[in-house]
Amino acid sequence: xxxxxxxxxxxxxxxxxxxxxxxxxxxxxxxxxxxxxxxxxxxxxxxxxxxxxxxxxxxxxxxxxxxxxxxxxxxxxxxxxxxxxxxxxxxxxxxxxxxxxxxxxxxxxxxxxxxxxxxxxxxxxxxxxxxxxxxxxxxxxxxxxxxxxxxxxxxxxxxxxxxxxxxxxxxxxxxxxxxxxxxxxxxxxxxxxxxxxxxxxxxxxxxxxxxxxxxxxxxxxxxxxxxxxxxxxxxxxxxxxxxxxxxxxxxxxxxxxxxxxxxxxxxxxxxxxxxxxxxxxxxxxxxx
Amino acid sequence: xxxxxxxxxxxxxxxxxxxxxxxxxxxxxxxxxxxxxxxxxxxxxxxxxxxxxxxxxxxxxxxxxxxxxxxxxxxxxxxxxxxxxxxxxxxxxxxxxxxxxxxxxxxxxxxxxxxxxxxxxxxxxxxxxxxxxxxxxxxxxxxxxxxxxxxxxxxxxxxxxxxxxxxxxxxxxxxxxxxxxxxxxxxxxxxxxxxxxxxxxxxxxxxxxxxxxxxxxxxxxxxxxxxxxxxxxxxxxxxxxxxxxxxxxxxxxxxxxxxxxxxxxxxxxxxxxxxxxxxxxxxxxxxxxxxxxxxxxxxxxxxxxxxxxxxxxxxxxxxxxxxxxxxxxxxxxxxxxxxxxxxxxxxxxxxxxxxxxxxxxxxxxxxxxxxxx
Numbered sequence: 001x002x003x004x005x006x007x008x009x010x011x012x013x014x015x016x017x018x019x020x021x022x023x024x025x026x027x028x029x030x031x032x033x034x035x036x037x038x039x040x041x042x043x044x045x046x047x048x049x050x051x052x053x054x055x056x057x058x059x060x061x062x063x064x065x066x067x068x069x070x071x072x073x074x075x076x077x078x079x080x081x082x083x084x085x086x087x088x089x090x091x092x093x094x095x096x097x098x099x100x101x102x103x104x105x106x107x108x109x110x111x112x113x114x115x116x117x118x119x120x121x122x123x124x125x126x127x128x129x130x131x132x133x134x135x136x137x138x139x140x141x142x143x144x145x146x147x148x149x150x151x152x153x154x155x156x157x158x159x160x161x162x163x164x165x166x167x168x169x170x171x172x173x174x175x176x177x178x179x180x181x182x183x184x185x186x187x188x189x190x191x192x193x194x195x196x197x198x199x200x201x202x203x204x205x206x207x208x209x210x211x212x213x214x215x216x217x218x219x220x221x222x223x224x225x226x227x228x229x230x231x232x233x234x235x236x237x238x239x240x241x242x243x244x245x246x247x248x249x250x251x252x253x254x255x256x257x258x259x260x261x262x263x264x265x266x267x268x269x270x271x272x273x274x275x276x277x278x279x280x281x282x283x284x285x286x287x288x
Numbered sequence: 289x290x291x292x293x294x295x296x297x298x299x300x301x302x303x304x305x306x307x308x309x310x311x312x313x314x315x316x317x318x319x320x321x322x323x324x325x326x327x328x329x330x331x332x333x334x335x336x337x338x339x340x341x342x343x344x345x346x347x348x349x350x351x352x353x354x355x356x357x358x359x360x361x362x363x364x365x366x367x368x369x370x371x372x373x374x375x376x377x378x379x380x381x382x383x384x385x386x387x388x389x390x391x392x393x394x395x396x397x398x399x400x401x402x403x404x405x406x407x408x409x410x411x412x413x414x415x416x417x418x419x420x421x422x423x424x425x426x427x428x429x430x431x432x433x434x435x436x437x438x439x440x441x442x443x444x445x446x447x448x449x450x451x452x453x454x455x456x457x458x459x460x461x462x463x464x465x466x467x468x469x470x471x472x473x474x475x476x477x478x479x480x481x482x483x484x485x486x487x488x489x490x491x492x493x494x495x496x497x498x499x500x501x502x503x504x505x506x507x508x509x510x511x512x513x514x515x516x517x518x519x520x521x522x523x524x525x526x527x528x529x530x531x532x533x534x535x536x537x538x539x540x541x542x543x544x545x546x547x548x549x550x551x552x553x554x555x556x557x558x559x560x561x562x563x564x565x566x567x568x569x570x571x572x573x574x575x576x577x578x579x580x581x582x583x584x585x586x587x588x589x590x591x592x593x594x595x596x597x598x599x600x601x602x603x604x605x606x607x608x609x610x611x612x613x614x615x616x617x618x619x620x621x622x623x624x625x626x627x628x629x630x631x632x633x634x635x636x637x638x639x640x641x642x643x644x645x646x647x648x649x650x651x652x653x654x655x656x657x658x659x660x661x
Contacts, residue, residue: 186384188371189349190398190445197372200397204388 049254151233175209300485301362308357335506377446555617
């Protein structure tokens with residue numbers, strides 16, 4: 001995570017921390033065993049089932065539905081990320097300025113959903129979003145008519161935003177907490193209107209948190225399964241649902257694997273594109 | 289270059305605070321504070337933490353609004369004017385440099401906000417950085433500078449737009465002693481060159497004496513006394529001021545008036561003064577260490593005002609000696625004696641001598657002991 005600006009003085013981080021590297025062994029073993037090995041198998045099977053070759057990839061890119069769904073997956077993830085940034089930013093800011101009791105409450109509001117299973121939360125959204133659900137009843141009562149939410153892309157975005165919001169709020173909060181509010185005061189004394197002081201001082205300093213949170217949310221959204229499967233309809237299927245279909249219903253591990261690999265590569269490409277942006281902020285914002 | 293600097297600089301503005309009161313709920317941060325600061329003056333607000341000095345600074349800067357009272361700068365009321373419209377430079381204790389901008393952009397920031405053209409902006413940034421001797425650092429980021437360097441950049445940023453007033457909130461508080469002393473002289477030089485009104489907040493009385501034209505001593509949200517360093521040292525209006533500025537010996541006694549003279553009994557012995565005090569009052573006598581002298585009991589001159597005691601501590605300072613003398617009632621007097629004076633050892637019985645005019649009689653103020661160690 002990008003570092004917060006240091007309070008004072010120039011400090012140089014030690015280049016190499018000599019320490020007991022073996023302490024990382026348990027985590028390393030776990031990662032290799034439950035992530036690395038299965039991943040390897042998936043990649044292998046995508047090239048080897050039913051026969052060796054790239055036929056699964058030819059199929060993927062040759063079938064228009066797949067490409068439509070891939071594009072839709074990225075679109076929905078982008079909307080969810082945007083919705084998360086917009087709703088998390090003021091929330092995280094409030095967490096930094098309120099008193100300790102209020103802050104505790106705000107943190108609790110973020111964390112409690114974490115303790116409730118995603119399935120339960122998604123089912124709650126099914127009830128809220130359905131045509132005769134709470135939201136539509138309220139809209140009707142207010143004389144605004146009804147909106148189709150369940151089994152639409154909008155419904156999926158709403159549900160995913162709620163589930164992924166904490167992953168945006170927490171990195172944002174950790175960066176904002178390190179921003180010295182006296183900098184805003186200094187900008188005001190130098191002649192900046194409150195809006196300019198925010199845009200030119202606070203916002204740039206909070207961007208590392210926005211980037212960190214956005215990348216986490218976007219990547220999680222790309223592979224999200226339960227919420228889009230339950231809230232979405234046939235016209236809002238995401239890649240994860242297609243994959244599940246290939247693997248569990250059609251038992252076509254090769255094609256499912258190829259889809260997974262395509263998504264993984266796309267994610268890496270995206271991270272590579274975002275990396276220079278992150279480095280830039282880091283160089284300007286903090287210690288070297 | 290130097291002469292154009294002085295003429296190009298804006299002249300300072302006067303600041304008038306009249307009966308300012310600031311309350312936070314039940315807590316009164318400023319309790320009827322009135323202060324007039326002359327254009328171009330170097331005024332220091334001195335006091336312990338929580339005494340209201342920083343609140344006063346924030347009121348002038350526009351970060352805090354007073355509950356009641358009046359504030360004018362250069363004859364214009366500033367009540368209700370937001371901070372960004374006041375055109376006042378502020379230097380903060382923790383530098384408050386923008387970490388995402390390099391030194392040049394930090395200093396240029398107030399000019400950018402004012403729509404100053406690029407050529408003019410560069411000229412003025414260079415001039416301001418030159419003034420604080422940081423011209424070679426324009427491309428560095430704040431995180432690459434030491435504390436002293438950061439504070440000099442912050443100073444450049446606060447003066448680059450030629451504000452008529454510069455406020456400084458303990459700007460040297462986070463720096464070590466050597467650097468602090470050097471920067472004090474730099475600040476004094478910059479004040480002379482600019483002619484801007486400086487308002488400086490500190491809790492360090494020595495710093496206040498070095499820098500200021502006048503000092504306002506704050507305590508419990510009130511101003512105890514305003515005056516030059518010399519006035520505050522020689523003629524403290526209250527016991528708090530006497531103890532806060534410089535070292536002092538505080539003796540408590542009881543007054544008895546007889547004819548022209550007032551006799552004050554301290555620790556069983558009596559000293560006299562011509563000053564008029566109510567009979568039976570319990571004044572406090574304040575004595576500066578260099579105005580006290582020591583003599584062997586019964587020996588030498590020293591006039592009538594003598595108190596007996598015993599040397600509790602003797603410290604050789606090179607330029608002289610410092611003694612702690614324990615009096616009969618247990619109170620301690622601090623004496624600084626010149627090199628050529630007779631020397632004493634711990635345990636020696638001595639007479640503490642002083643001239644009547646050097647003893648300041650003040651009203652007792654029990655709170656003074658709680659605040660000062």
